[in-house]
Amino acid sequence: MASNLKFKQRSYIKIRTLFGIGPKDILIDLEVVNRDASLSYTTVKEWAKRFREGRESLENEERIGRPISAVTSSNTSEIRWRVEEDPHFTAEELAMSVGISTGAVHSILIDGLRVTKICSR
Structure with missing residues (x-):
């Protein structure tokens, strides 16, 4: 699961996107509240796009590929x-x-x- 802060920021992005607010304005709000811990503009823009396209989940999708198993x-x-x-x-x-x-x-x-x-x- 995503960290609690990322989860909260994604929730905010989702709600603001549903109200028709653009990623730049959402980022400004996130930076005011979270300062240096805010998501990047690219990340905000990508999540906003996903939510506009109908995505419901706040979780990351499973990544394809083999996990590093040699680091034991x-x-x-x-x-x-x-x-x-x-x-x-x-x-x-x-x-x-x-x-x-x-x-x-x-x-x-x-x-x-x-x-x-x-x-x-």
Whole structure:
């Protein structure tokens, strides 16, 4: 489910759109109330369009595609161990040694281990 704030903003967009209010005016209202936590103009415009077309739900639709399943605790531990052993590993070398994609390695390094740069060559 969307966060509570996003859910409330989508509710407001839906109601205001049903009253014929345009996305720019809706965004101004959202920015007054939510300041920096407001949705972007592009997002407001897209949701307003969906509601004008008859959409009822405030929830995101299911996304197609396979979820990242290579980012597991065991793979994270393996990547951490290999980086601690040799900080000169490249993401490609780590991916080959662990048997996962380079994108999964990047996700583990950046999101899981909070590492952006291990060692310069």
